[in-house]
Amino acid sequence: MGSVVEHKRTDKRTGKTVTQYRAHIRRVGFGSRSKVFATKREALDWIRNNESDNALTKRASAGGKTLASLIEDFIAAGVCQYASQAHLAYWCDQLGNKLVSEITHGDINGALLSLRTRGGRRFTPDGIKPSGKPLTPATINRYAAALSAVFNFAQAHGVIDAHPMKGGKVKKLKEGPGRQRILTPEEETRLLETARAARWDGMYLFVLMLLTTAARKSEVLNLRWRDLDLGRGIAVLGKTKNGAARALPLVAEVRKGLAELSKVRPINSDFVFYDPKQPGRPKNVDTAWQFVRERAGLNDSDDPVHRVVLHTTRHTGVTKIIRNGANLAQAALISGHKTLAMLKRYEHLAADDVLQLAEHALGKVGTGSSKG
Template identity: 60%
Template sequence: MGSIAPTPDKEKKLKAAGIKVTQYRAYIRRKGFASLSKTFKTRTEAKEWLRNNEATVLLEKKSKGSGTTFAKLAELFAAAPPMKGTRYWDAGHLDFWIEQLGPLHLNEVTHGEINAALAVLQTRPAMRATSSGPKPTGKLLSPATINRHLATLSAVMNFALKRGMIEAHPMKAGKVEKLTEGNGRKRVLTDEEVTRLLAAAEGSRWPMMPLFLRMLLTTAARKSEVLHLRWEHVNLAESVAILHETKNGRARALPLVSDVRAALEQASKVRPINSDYVFFDPKHPAQPKNVDTIWRFVRQRAGLLKDRDDPLDQVVLHTTRHSAITKMLKGGANLTQAAVVSGHQTLAMLKRYEHLAAQDAVELAERLLGNKSA
């Protein structure tokens, strides 16, 4: 804090010498910093010095940082109960921000620092789960994945803002912009294509392939979630399988339809003693099966290997997830119900599936409303 006061001692000495002069001393005192002071002949000079040096001290204070670090904030955020209004966050995404911003004090976590970290994130490779751990896919993180990272950071800063740990959210007012996301894969399997794929799976050399594919089609689960399913997580009596390790870090239950449940019951009777995985590798029972080669064979035999020019229209294993979600929505399920099955954390992440059922709405309107004679 700055102040200005006359200097009475010098004034008395000057008066004794017959000289009438008033001098002013300016003071700057800030907690954690050495006090500054200087004497001036006029109050105007003292005020100018005060303005200039107060700004310098304030900048020095900001440059040194103060208060809680981002790493500590992230720790508090992860340990706290879910906060109202926090729609999405991911532990893996939080780790990235701790890596990039962890040592910074909260007043140093500016939009500039965040955008710099964002630039680093855009150079990171996309990873896929394998039996020996995550491996690069050869592609960079998608805009959608990067935006999920930003959503996690925004949730952390909201947490800090609501607790008075920061004065302003550094990502708001367009200071940190989300990336433009593409429409993603558009392919949805028809009933006839599903029949062809299941028939081709029956002809594969791996006897568990038909069950693996059927589970994907009836649970809307991800490839890695089904491949890493363990017998201890399968409850045949309740017709559910519990996923403890999912992409978003939260457990959820997979519904087991009757034919899948029956097939699992048969598989449980002949499972190897030295394997916990439902879909184990016969050559290495302690590991889940690598299905890439077999899946290629199934698509080829079903006539669905690169059957369209647009890569986003081609059939991949994730197409089964798109198809299952779309089938639920077409069948009358709402977004909330579909999210319970698919494991999406926010309804906004499911919104992009709604347009896939738009053709049904057109057909319904044509059949029920388009008859002019009605």
């Protein structure tokens, strides 16, 4: 049966008292439903339109899907690139057996709190092992973003009416300034020289592409031969992290390396950087990268802000683009950042250039010169 409950609240913006009406539908054997309306008439009409057996049966069927089942559908649909398998696996472990319609913001906040105390984990040849370090707020926010994407998917397909993470019920943690390390020209040279000596033949070209395209690791690793247009000197990324297509510029040395690599590509793989043991999959470069970083003398800091990681190549590339005169909009065309606000973090990396600009534009103040 249906019922309407009146309640009042104070609008934080205007300070006025607002009256709202929450309509409830409860039936034995079906999940309960509720919705808030501005008038009692709207609430009663909603109950009348949704209290039929057909509406309740449809709701019960959708609500009967577990989170684990929903995540399977989400992965199969391939609608989101930034939700990693590891993050989704965590949510399956924590809440996978619960019905999607019954998951509350309290359940989600509790699981996120567990992440803050659990600590990080790393992939090794012997399996997943604890890293001994706490997860950063940024990493925890990525876990939350992955689950939010799943609920967006559920809402778009009518599995749920309300998103349990919206409306400020699940808050993002305040993130730090992010990684600030960029490579010097001398460090870039050492890195490339060491990459040439790596056991995996493709490591040099892989690192060179990262440094010269400012692309993400996943974007380069997932390149297929059909994505390359060596005549035009570009690689076309059809689906990137932010959902938009873009072209990677390929400098002359990269084009030469790709042309040589194409002559020995295996028949049973379309990946440019394929796994020699499993050609149908892209190469897992983690072990090779650790070797190259250490041999190049770049494993020199435990501070996550200043530690050299594979993503440092992207920070370095974007910073060099800006230092060489590109504005944020131009840099975004190359890097693929979705908004200019996301590129703001790179401006402080080019802070050394500020003094030179100030000297040129303002250094003649008080001298009578027209410059400055």
